[in-house]
Amino acid sequence: MALWLVKTEPSNWSWENQIKKGIEMWDGVRNHQAAKNLKSMACGDRCFFYHSHEKQICGVVEVVKEYYMDPTDETGKFVAVDMKTVQPFNKRVSLDMIKKNPSLFHLSLLKQSRLSVQPVDQKSWDIICHMGDTVINK
DNA sequence: GCCAACGTTGGC
DNA sequence: GCCAACGTTGGC
Numbered sequence: 001m002a003l004w005l006v007k008t009e010p011s012n013w014s015w016e017n018q019i020k021k022g023i024e025m026w027d028g029v030r031n032h033q034a035a036k037n038l039k040s041m042a043c044g045d046r047c048f049f050y051h052s053h054e055k056q057i058c059g060v061v062e063v064v065k066e067y068y069m070d071p072t073d074e075t076g077k078f079v080a081v082d083m084k085t086v087q088p089f090n091k092r093v094s095l096d097m098i099k100k101n102p103s104l105f106h107l108s109l110l111k112q113s114r115l116s117v118q119p120v121d122q123k124s125w126d127i128i129c130h131m132g133d134t135v136i137n138k
Numbered sequence: 139g140c141c142a143a144c145g146t147t148g149g150c
Numbered sequence: 151g152c153c154a155a156c157g158t159t160g161g162c
Contacts, residue, residue: 030145
């Protein structure tokens with residue numbers, strides 16, 4: 001199982017929307033590196049759900065459908081996956097908190113701020129869940 | 139709102 | 151194939 005972080009603009013698709021909907025298509029990715037990451041996702045992979053601008057991780061979602069053609073992409077080059085809500089963080093984890101932890105300096109979140117779908121290693125995943133005061137259900 | 143860091147586009 | 155001009159993302 002792989003671990004990821006996905007970004008969304010809350011005015012476009014928010015954690016509140018995600019909670020309400022339960023399962024939603026993750027579409028609109030128009031960056032090749034991000035698309036490559038989407039294609040690498042397998043069912044059961046978990047992702048941090050990150051609000052850009054608010055700059056915080058709200059909770060965890062899970063890949064429930066592997067990549068398929070993004071219906072919103074006319075060029076046919078980009079893909080979407082389906083994400084299911086897993087659970088909210090008890091405490092949201094802000095970008096500031098992540099930046100203060102030296103063990104997380106290597107994260108793409110800090111180094112490649114524009115990448116909207118990015119891998120997270122297990123160790124960083126555990127640290128961030130701990131910061132979120134949350135044990136993620138299996 | 140500004141702008142740095144990318145990506146993309148199109149003229150050459 | 152290079153690169154200037156332009157567009158977009160997202161932190162500040």
